[in-house]
Amino acid sequence: RKEVEQDPGPFNVPEGATVAFNCTYSNSASQSFFWYRQDCRKEPKLLMSVYSSGNEDGRFTAQLNRASQYISLLIRDSKLSDSATYLCVVNIINFGNEKLTFGTGTRLTIIP
Amino acid sequence: SAVISQKPSRDICQRGTSLTIQCQVDSQVTMMFWYRQQPGQSLTLIATANQGSEATYESGFVIDKFPISRPNLTFSTLTVSNMSPEDSSIYLCSANGLAGGADTQYFGPGTRLTVL
Numbered sequence: 001r002k003e004v005e006q007d008p009g010p011f012n013v014p015e016g017a018t019v020a021f022n023c024t025y026s027n028s029a030s031q032s033f034f035w036y037r038q039d040c041r042k043e044p045k046l047l048m049s050v051y052s053s054g055n056e057d058g059r060f061t062a063q064l065n066r067a068s069q070y071i072s073l074l075i076r077d078s079k080l081s082d083s084a085t086y087l088c089v090v091n092i093i094n095f096g097n098e099k100l101t102f103g104t105g106t107r108l109t110i111i112p
Numbered sequence: 113s114a115v116i117s118q119k120p121s122r123d124i125c126q127r128g129t130s131l132t133i134q135c136q137v138d139s140q141v142t143m144m145f146w147y148r149q150q151p152g153q154s155l156t157l158i159a160t161a162n163q164g165s166e167a168t169y170e171s172g173f174v175i176d177k178f179p180i181s182r183p184n185l186t187f188s189t190l191t192v193s194n195m196s197p198e199d200s201s202i203y204l205c206s207a208n209g210l211a212g213g214a215d216t217q218y219f220g221p222g223t224r225l226t227v228l
Contacts, residue, residue, distance in 0.1 A: 043204055043219035044155065087154065097160065097168065098143065098208070100217060104154040 001026050006088050006103035014111050017078050021106045023071040023088030032091035033064055035073050037084045038105065044087055047073075075108075083110045114139055114207050116220035124226045125195055132191045133223045135205030140185040143208035146178070149222070150201045158203075161188040195227045 006023045013019045025033075033050035048055065050062040050071055061074040071088055088103035115138040125131050135144065144161040159167040159180055167180035182188040192199050205220040 043221050045219070046216055099157060099160075099170075100145075100155075100206075101157075102154040 002103075003027060003101045004088055004090050004103035006106050008104055008106060010107040010109060012109045012111055013078060015078060015080060018074065018076050019078055019108065020075075021073045021086055021088075021108075023073075023103055025069050025071070025088075025090045025101075027090070027092055027101075028069065029092055030069075030090040031093050033062075033071050034089040034091070034100075035060075035062060035071075036087040036089050036102075038087055039084050044102075047086070078108075078110045080110050080112060083108060114141060114218045116205055116207055116218055118205050118220040118223050120223055121221065122224040122226075124228060126228055127196055129195055130191055130193045131195065131225060132189050133203055133205070135188045135190070135207075135220055137186045137207045141207040142185075143217075144182060144188045145206040145208075145217075146180060146188070146190045147204040147206060147219075148201045149204060155204065158190070161190075192225065195225075197227045200225055200227045 004025050011019055035047040036044040037047045038044040048057050048062055050064045052064050054063045059076045063072045085105040085107045087105045090101050092099050117136045119134045123131055146158040147155040148158055149155045157170050158173045158178055159169040161167050161180050161182040163182045163185055177193055179191045202222045202224050204222045206217055208217050
């Protein structure tokens with residue numbers, strides 16, 4: 001089983017629609033959770049951290065369910081500029097050493 | 113936020129040669145990392161670059177193949193040694209910085225390596 005699993009997509013959705021991505025992780029010792037965005041031929045960039053209480057940043061909402069080891073990202077009113085690959089990322093800190101583990105990413109294309 | 117630069121941005125190399133990739137961060141950071149991203153795949157951590165000591169390698173990666181240096185808190189190098197076509201990949205440097213009180217990991221633009 002992969003440490004971080006995502007639906008690879010692709011998701012092709014019309015502009016203005018709402019889209020949701022899911023992610024599961026296998027290591028219950030995971031301590032921090034993130035969504036990164038990676039544009040084609042670019043480096044990953046942090047989109048948002050994910051907190052247990054859930055958090056929102058404009059059109060983006062992230063949720064974490066520690067009991068189910070499940071993370072989600074919701075994008076409302078999608079824009080053409082949202083087209084990218086979204087990476088679910090889990091951070092484990094062990095004896096002071098931290099390690100980010102990346103999912104394979106979910107590819108999103110917003111259609112005009 | 114931390115700004116990270118990498119050199120070279122891309123290279124085409126012959127089998128059996130070695131390439132050293134440089135990573136420069138514009139501020140002092142605690143942690144620096146090297147990742148590999150093969151076509152269509154996600155990022156795989158190669159090693160953590162430790163300042164003043166040997167790098168910590170992940171399973172499947174060894175120092176002889178991927179020697180790493182980190183002479184100070186803002187600079188690191190990764191060498192891909194005795195290259196084969198299977199080493200063709202994007203190599204990304206990453207650094208852990210402090211932004212808004214939370215640790216945030218930033219990435220360099222990557223080095224696209226093609227081995228013939």
